[in-house]
Structures are given as C-alpha cells and as structure tokens.
Amino acid sequence: MKDSLNREIDYMRISITDRCNLRCQYCMPQGIKQTMMSDILTFEEMAHIVSIGAKLGIKKIKVTGGEPLVRLGCCDFIKMLKNIEGIEQVTITTNGVLLDRYMDDLITAGVDSINVSIDTLNRELYQKLTGFDKLDEVLQSLKILTNYDIPVKINAVSIDLHEYGMRYGIDVLKTDYQNLIELAHYNKIDVRFIEMMPIGYGKNFETINHQDFLQQLKKDYVLQEDSTIHGNGPAVYYKIDGYEGSIGLISAIHGKFCDSCNRIRLTSQGYLKTCLCFNDGVDLRTILRSGAHNRDELLEEAIKKAIVHKPNAHRFENKEDISEDKNMYMIGG
Ligand code: SAM
Ligand code: SF4
Numbered sequence: 001m002k003d004s005l006n007r008e009i010d011y012m013r014i015s016i017t018d019r020c021n022l023r024c025q026y027c028m029p030q031g032i033k034q035t036m037m038s039d040i041l042t043f044e045e046m047a048h049i050v051s052i053g054a055k056l057g058i059k060k061i062k063v064t065g066g067e068p069l070v071r072l073g074c075c076d077f078i079k080m081l082k083n084i085e086g087i088e089q090v091t092i093t094t095n096g097v098l099l100d101r102y103m104d105d106l107i108t109a110g111v112d113s114i115n116v117s118i119d120t121l122n123r124e125l126y127q128k129l130t131g132f133d134k135l136d137e138v139l140q141s142l143k144i145l146t147n148y149d150i151p152v153k154i155n156a157v158s159i160d161l162h163e164y165g166m167r168y169g170i171d172v173l174k175t176d177y178q179n180l181i182e183l184a185h186y187n188k189i190d191v192r193f194i195e196m197m198p199i200g201y202g203k204n205f206e207t208i209n210h211q212d213f214l215q216q217l218k219k220d221y222v223l224q225e226d227s228t229i230h231g232n233g234p235a236v237y238y239k240i241d242g243y244e245g246s247i248g249l250i251s252a253i254h255g256k257f258c259d260s261c262n263r264i265r266l267t268s269q270g271y272l273k274t275c276l277c278f279n280d281g282v283d284l285r286t287i288l289r290s291g292a293h294n295r296d297e298l299l300e301e302a303i304k305k306a307i308v309h310k311p312n313a314h315r316f317e318n319k320e321d322i323s324e325d326k327n328m329y330m331i332g333g
Helices: 043-055 074-082 099-109 123-130 135-145 161-167 176-182 200-204 210-220 284-288 295-308
Strands: 011-015 060-064 089-094 113-117 152-158 189-195 223-226 236-240 247-250 263-266 271-273 281-283
Touching: 011 043, 043 074, 043 263, 043 284, 043 295, 060 074, 074 089, 074 099, 099 113, 099 135, 113 135, 123 135, 123 161, 135 152, 152 176, 161 176, 176 189, 189 210, 210 247, 271 284, 271 295, 281 284, 281 295, 284 295
Parallel strands: 011 060, 011 263, 060 089, 089 113, 113 152, 152 189, 189 247
Antiparallel strands: 223 236, 236 247, 263 271, 271 281
C-alpha cells in the first residue's frame, strides 16, 4: 500500500531475535541485558503479521536480528514465509558465523539472497570490533557460498578503520577498504558500504562521509554507474572494469534516500517501526495477544494507520530530533 507521500511500502524487515553470537561495538557491545523469550514473538506470530502485511502489499521480507541464525528454526521460518501468499522474496542478513552449519538449510528453505556483514578483513581489528576471532571462519563460509547459485552481498559499515585500528594499537592501512572491494574482483559478490547511522551504540562512532568516499574510490578505480537492479534497497552501485561483483554505497546520512523509502520494520518484540530515526509505529504484540475476536481486523487497521503516518524523512542530521532509543540489534538494521 502507499503511504501519505505516495511511497509504495512493499518491504518488511523482521528482527527475529535480539540475541547475537558477536558483540559489535557499534551495535551490541558486551554487557547487554537480554530480553525474556516470552516477550519475543513466536515464528507463528511473526508469520501471522506477515500474512496480514502481504494483504496490504508487502512482497519482500528481510530476516535479520540480532543474529538470525542463532534462533533455532530460522530456516524453517524462512520456508514458512516463502509459503505466504503474496510474499515474493525472502532474504537474510547474517554475520556469517553460523553459515557453515546452516547454508544448505537456507538454500533448501528457498532463501532468495544472503547478505554477510564483514566490516574489515584485518583479523585483529575484526576481533576488536566484533569481540570474537571469527573472521577466518566467516571467510571460509563465504568462499563455499559463492559455489551456490544465489546472490551474495557483503555489508560493511563505513568507519575509519585506520583510526579505529590506532585506538587499539593495530596497524590498519588507510586503504583497508580496498581489501573488502577485492572480494568483488573474482567472485560474483556485491560489496556494499553503509554509512554508520547514529542509532544506539552507533552514536559513539563517526561515519565516513560517502560523498568523500566516492571521490576517493574514483581516484582508486575507474568506476561506472551500474543501474541494474541488485535488490530492494537504496544502494547506489558502481562497476569496476574486470570485477565480477559491483560496489554499492548506502548513504543514509550524506545521500538521503527517504523519498524512495519502501520499508517498514518489525522488531522481535512485535513493534512495527515506520522509520529508523523515530520511535513512531505500533505495538502489534499487544493486539496479537489480546484475544480479541476481531484481532486480524485490528492488526490490519493498525498496520495501515502506521504506514499512512510513516514519517516523511529521517532527521539524523539533528541528533536531538532522533526519538528512537532502541538499539540496532533490536531493530535489525
Ligand atoms: N547480525 C546480522 C548482521 O550483522 O548482519 C543482522 C543484524 S545487524 C543489526 C544488520 C546490519 O546492520 C549489519 O550489517 C550491521 O553492520 C548494520 N548496523 C548495525 N548498527 C548499525 C548502525 N548504527 N549504522 C549502520 N548500520 C548498522
Ligand atoms: Fe550482532 Fe549483527 Fe549487531 Fe554485530 S551487527 S552485534 S553481528 S546483530
């Protein structure tokens, strides 16, 4: 369905768990209090919301988290979503740590594409940023994944890795991002850089300005705009001659794309969010568990109302206007 700005809302991101097996410092550092499982929606409850969303025009789902693969039954849930009438595409975003265990199940479940988050190929810095020495395992899984006939994308948050390296006494080259870009050289993998957004612990990190980053990339490589469609998101893609994959820039801060925003987000606790920046939305869990005889009608009305009132644009540039106080692992990115 369309919102008040005539934007077609057809994409729902679902954070299926707020638990994670990594502790990225900008998302879920050590010492986080865990939510009680009874407060988290069951897969059946999530699928029920999706089926109502599908009637309102939701066609594409991103399964995210926390780390989606730590929730038992994630692949069965994907299968469940794929069987909902009107749902055309189900994709997943994972940190990749459990990919070796679940890759086959994900493919069998019919997942349409897999995003793997890797911010640096420097093993020491990866360990500092994520809390765990898992880079080699993730890269090994990534290598195996490229043998499957499924679109794969890398997500890397744009922070100054050289500067963060220095903080920990790790010598990281200023050109470290080029190592990530090399993943697109001989593999059909798109490598996407995402401006760090001031949400949760991300507020403690400075984003790289993608306008500057693009100028730098143009000095490093011969870039050509790539207008082919790569997914549901706002990334602007570039091709480098001789590289199999493309390079994507997701620039929420320095290349605001709110005019074409097509998404809503469901938190693991059943809150339907209509913009990353604000806490606007509706608590669907209360309606879902109310026992009301007209529960589905109420859910549909609540989702419609939330979409109609979707904020026009984020205001990340004015920190005092950000009303969202949930952390990214609750929201799903
Ligand atoms: N655990 C999974 C993963 O890491 O891919 C899925 C959840 S994670 C919250 C989804 C994406 O959000 C990751 O690519 C992560 O790097 C990104 N992310 C987390 N905090 C962010 C922030 N403040 N700004 C931009 N991206 C962020
Ligand atoms: Fe976990 Fe993903 Fe957040 Fe890192 S970004 S802590 S992997 S949820």
